[in-house]
Amino acid sequence: MTEPAAPPAQTPASSKPNTRTGARLAVVQALYEMEISDKGVIDALAEFETFWIGQEIDGVVHPPAETAFFRDVLRGAVEEQRAIDPKLDAALAKGWPLRRLEVVLRAILRAGAYELMFRRDVPARAAISQYVDVAHSFYGGDEPGMVNAVLDRVGREVRSTEFGIPAAPGQAPKKA
Secondary structure, X not given: OOOOOOOOOXXXXXXXXXXXHHHHHHHHHHHXXXXXXXXXXXXXXXXXXXXXXXXXXXXXXXXXXXXXXXXXXXXXXXXXXXXXXXXXXXXXOOOOOHHHXXXXXXXXXXXXXXXXXXXXXXXXXXXXXXXXXXXXXXXXOOHHHHHHHHHHHHHHHHOHHHHOOOOOXXXXXXXX
């Protein structure tokens, strides 16, 4: 079992994390783990639920997570990858397709795009903000800004009305 990308450090004094935030972080770590080790969804779900979520490993506290949300976003990001990846490619700068990005960035963008495209119960701006926060957990440079820009483009396309963009006359709002 390989250790997934390190999460942000939690100290005992830190406030109790939101369980959806913990789920999003675990999804990104599981997607990373799956890509570098060729694990399947079932194995990743079992491993993370048993050994990582809510556990302290080598002094790093992995936050608790809403299990049903973790399962849905992980499965969905994998099962809907054929729909997600073209949206992300279109939102990325020319010459920088998704496959050229680092593994953790791909995981963050895929999970975020899944929520934007398929989880209408989660407000678009909240999903984008949460994945920008996840990006800050792993990166100190420009990457969180790139995550924000790419997910914002996807969100404006698939949930235009949430961004105040009216549908074209005689056209229903776009759906994923």
